[in-house]
Amino acid sequence: MTVSNTEPNLQNNSIVALHTYRHYLTIFLTLLLSCSTMLHAQDIPPKTQTNIPRTTVDDTLNVGIDSLTPPLNEVVVDTVKTDTILPPKEMLTDIVEYYGEDYVYLNRKENKVYMYNKAYIIYGDMRIDAGLIILDYNKNEVYAKGIDSAGFYSQRPVFVQANNRVEPDSIRYNFDSEKALVFNSRTEQNGFNVIAEVTKKVNDSVVYLRNVKFTTSKNIDDPEYYFYTRKAKFVPKKKIVTGLTNMYIADVPTPVGLPFAYFPLTEDRSSGFIIPTFGENSNRGFFFQNGGYYFAINDYLDLSLLGDYYTNGSYGLRAESVYAARYKFRGSVSIRYESLVNSERGFPDFSESNIYNIRWTHTQDAKSSPSSRFSASVNLGSSTYFTQSINQTNNASSLVNTLSSSVSYSKTFEGEPQVNLSLAATHQQNTQTQAINMSLPNANLSVSRIFPFAPKDGVKKGIIQNINFQYDLTAENRITTFDSLFFKPEMFNSAQIGAQHSIPITTNFKVLKYLSASMGTNYRETWVLKTIRRDFDQDLNDGAGGVVEDTIPGFDSYRTYNFNTSLGTTLYGTFNFNKENKIQALRHVVRPSISYNINPGFERYYDDYTIPETADEAANMDRIVQYSRFENTLFGAPGRVYSSNIGFGISNTLEAKIRDRDTMAAEPKKIILLNNLNFTSAYNLAGDSLRFSPVRFTGGVPIVPRLDFNFSGTLDPYALDNNNNRIDIFNINNGGSLFRLTDANLSINYSFSSSDFEGSGQDLDRVENETFRNGGRPDDLFGETSDIYNGNIYDEDEDEDVDKTDIDWYNYSIPWDMRVAYTISYANNQRQNTISSQSLMFSTNLELSPRWQVGVSSGYDFKNKGVTLTQFRFQRDLESWQFSFNWTPIGRNINTSWYFYIGIKSSVLSDIKYDKRREADRNL
The missing domain is CATH 2.60.450.10 (Lipopolysaccharide (LPS) transport protein A like domain)
Known part of the structure; x- marks a missing residue:
């Protein structure tokens, strides 16, 4: 056997496939011995023998050369036979x-x-x-x-x-x-x-x-x-x-x-059954929930079909799908339908209702197609879905009063000029009034600015070279309906179709070096496909008469134009202090502006009808009423009254330089003391009374990071009469102050956590939560929602390098976070002098131990004197398991409800769980 190295103290060896060569060695020695017996040694002749006689022997064997050569047609057979003994198989076939x-x-x-x-x-x-x-x-x-x-x-x-x-x-x-x-x-x-x-x-x-x-x-x-x-x-x-x-x-x-x-143990996703949850409900009987089948269609698309069934006849169906193509797009679709039966048939409180909700999100990778983009964010359905659904996750979403959707496609055509095209469908739904406004579809076409008098070098100077114009087209099909008529033919009866062309022409230039001036005019042409016609019919209402309004189908249009100019500048005021002071400098930035607008009156687009004296007891003569056939159309009627307005505006920003706590810092720290304190108003030169518009003000004060202090309000310079109507007398001349505060709003939002005191702040908003996707807040002031399909609250792929058992319990720092939101609104437009709304909401989460986390979300409505939606959360990480308990004892349209879950975190065994829930009693 041959080994690469036989030294025992050698620590690294490489053995080739091991063979034995003993039989070759034996054969070689045998052949050597045989040869030695047949050979004779050549002796040296003795020195005494000087001559050796030469003997000549004649060769009597006569062999011809040709006799040794076989004939051409004769085959010579090799007498050496093939060895029938096979070589031994190698023990190891690799290194x-x-x-x-x-x-x-x-x-x-x-x-x-x-x-x-x-x-x-x-x-x-x-x-x-x-x-x-x-x-x-x-x-x-x-x-x-x-x-x-x-x-x-x-x-x-x-x-x-x-x-x-x-x-x-x-x-x-x-x-x-x-x-x-x-x-x-x-x-x-x-x-x-x-x-x-x-x-x-x-x-x-x-x-x-x-x-x-x-x-x-x-x-x-x-x-x-x-x-x-x-x-x-x-x-x-x-x-x-x-x-x-x-x-x-x-x-x-x-x-x-x-x-x-x-x-x-498949590495890829695989299709399979989803085990339902069984239980009992006091109103609907025994049930199973969230059972169904999961389809792993391919690497880019999946589908989950889930269902609920109650023994009283209620049932729910859900279809959910997630799709993604790397570097192209990703999205998700969710369709939910529930047929709810309350009480028993024949009882007075028996009722049936069908509710649904459709959600679709689609985002496109910006790099996949730079010149075009498609996106979708759809959330529509029954207005009562979030308050009546048997889905436990909708508690916080019930506070959302508006559902909105948008599906859009935009395309940019490069060139000079550049053309932008966008197509969209939008949806707005008020869950309180159940009113729905849809734009299905609307189109926008715009051509970038064109400078016809610009020099070839591209540097534009003066009023002429800066003249530019562009073209915009807006077309829309707007539908206004209600929840009860949604997806029914009646919803299209009130559809408004129209288009508006706009060509703005503007220019800008400098005045006295420091003033920025602009001038412009705007030409608009509006197209509609139906108008109205009004007349007075004496035969209506048993001869009392009435106004009749008819819809006139067909194309019609009107054209308008206006003129505007503005002048503005920026003023800087700096106040320097001693460098030894904490505040080293203050800078006040003021941006005043004044504008002038002229809007001609377009009376040619107005008609009139006459109400006779006999039909109006309060009138002593026939009354002529003017109207426009373009009223109630998509873009409304053109202005009938000539207006000439002067607008005023001023913006303020106050900044400070303070000495940095870090003594090694070379520059002082800059902070904003007052952010965008704006005042706006206007004066109507063509008005016969009440020429001054109310002063509107807005502002914000950033006190500390993540503390937003925003305020707004309206100041009216005119007084009120005894009937609380505005009169053409200044309030100060009526014995009052210079302005009347007619309305005001103040909001404070503050979020902070234990990490702020450790020098590492973090963003506390959870933008991807369920409530935010339904149109609510991105934080948890409305409460958090638990996913009742798998209950996961902890990531199973958490950092394995962190040993949670190796903790210094005596010096353990307790992580926590808190969010506070306070809003107050004041109304005094008719001397009511009242707080119209006032509420305080808060949310906090506290990690009592490395695996224990508790949280609460609540608030108080000072106007209605009641507690807002309140939720308590208890979560426990049990290493391989997880525990969650959410309790909502108080909330609008929601009574006591809770949800308990314990199960294995791993997705492989996610069906091994126990969950129990109590739904809200919708009848209370």
Whole structure:
């Protein structure tokens, strides 16, 4: 046998496939011996013999050359026969690499190689690491185990073949059959940790196990739960099939058991049944919820079909799909329908209702098509869906009063000028009034600005070179209807169709170097497909008469134009202080502006009808009423009254430079003290009374980061008469102040957390939550929603490097966060002098321990003197399991309801759970 190196102290060796050459050596020695017996040594003649006689012998054998050459047509047969003895098969057919840190010892007598301490052996795609490895050439096997030192077993074997990894106590592997016998193995397959007392590897596809534990726990040595079976068949990356299986929690057997079990281990998504939740409801009887089937259609699309059924006849259906194409787009679709039956048929409180909700989100990757974009955000359905649905997740969404949708496509045509086209469909729905406004569809076409007098070098100066114009087209089909008529033919009866063309012409220039001036005019042409006609009919209302309005179908149009100019500038005022002061400088930025607008009156588009004196008892003569045939159309009627307005506006920003706490900072820190304090008003030159418009003001004060202090209001300079109507007398001349505060609004939003005091702030808003997708707030001031389909509150793929058990409990810092929102509105437009609304909402989350988290969301309505929606949340991370309990004791249109869930976090065993819920009593 030939070995690459036979020195026992060599620590790294490479053995080529082992052969034996003993038979070749024997043959060689035999041939050498035979040759020595037939050869004679040539002796040197003695010196006394001087002449050796020469003897000549004639060759009597006469052989011709041609006689040795066979005929051309004669075949010469080789008399050497083929060797029938086959060479021995090689023991190992691949290179074997092995290593031992302390020693590698080759025992020639036993024909074994011993490797000790951090040893490994590599053969093909197989690798074994262990404390002790023995390579047996007689049996063509390798044996590996750990090192037992002072009762501590270390350097357990690690067996890796292809993508399979096993960590046993010891292992035997045969190179010929590629079979292995593993003792106390530990392996991980697709989120499953498999612990087996004895494992027999038949081939790469089948492994038999005995006395096996299956778990998703990260702690393999001491799992908090596991499934135990005595026999199992394991097919890597495909399945685990077991016999009698019991569930153990903390090593205590539970009644949960099955005569056999099947655990899928596919890496790809696979279709399968979704196990429903069973329970009882006091109003609807026994039920099962959220049961159905999951279709893994392909790598880009899936579909979930779920359903609920109650024994009183109520049922619900849901279809949900998620699709994605990397670097192109992604989205989701959800369609929900519920048929609700309350009480029993024949009882006075019996009722039936059908509610539905459709949601669709689609986002496109900006890099997939830079010149075009398609997006969708749809949320429409029954106005009462979020208040009547048996879906537990809609508690917080019931506070949302508006549903909105938008589906849009935009395309940019590059060139000079650039053309932009957009098509969209929009939807607005008020859940309180059940009014629906839809734009289906609307189109926008715009051509970028064109400068006809611009110089070739591109630098525009003066009023002429800055003249520019553009073109805009807006076309729309607007539908106004109600929830009861949605998706019915009647909803299209009131549709308004129209288009408006606009050509604005503007220019800008400098006045006295520091003033920015602009001038412009705008030409509009409006097209409609139906108008109205009004007349007075004396025969209506039993001869009392009445106004008759008819709809006139057909194309009609009108044209308008106006003129505007503006002048503005920016003023800076800086106040410097001593550098030793905390406030080193103040800067006040003021942006005043004045504008002038002229809107001609277009009386030619107005008609009139006459109401006779006999039809109006209060009139002493016939009354002429003017109207426009374009009233109630898509863009309304053109202005009839000439107007000439002067507009005023001023914007203020106050900033400060303060000394930084960091003494090494080279520059002082800049902060904003007052952000955009704006005042706007106007004066009507063509008005005969009440020429001044009310002063509108808005502003914000950023006190600290994430603290928004916003305010707005209206100041009216005119007084009120005894009937609370505005009169053409200034309020100050009527014995009052300079302005009357007619309305005001103040809102404060503040969010902070424990991380703010540690120097690392974080964004507390959860933009992807369920309530925000339904049109609510991005934070949890409305409460959080639990996903009743899987109940997951913790990510199963959390950072495994963080050891939650290694915690300094005495110095543990308790993470927390809080959000506060306060709003107050004041109304005094008719001397009511009242607070129209005032509310305070708050939400907080507190992590009591590394795995305990509690939270509460609530508020108080000072106007109605009541508590707003209140939710208590309790969440517990149980390592492999999770626990959640949400309780909503108070809320508008929602009474006491709660939801309890406990289950395994891993998606592989997400169906092993227990959840219980109590729905709100909608009748209370």
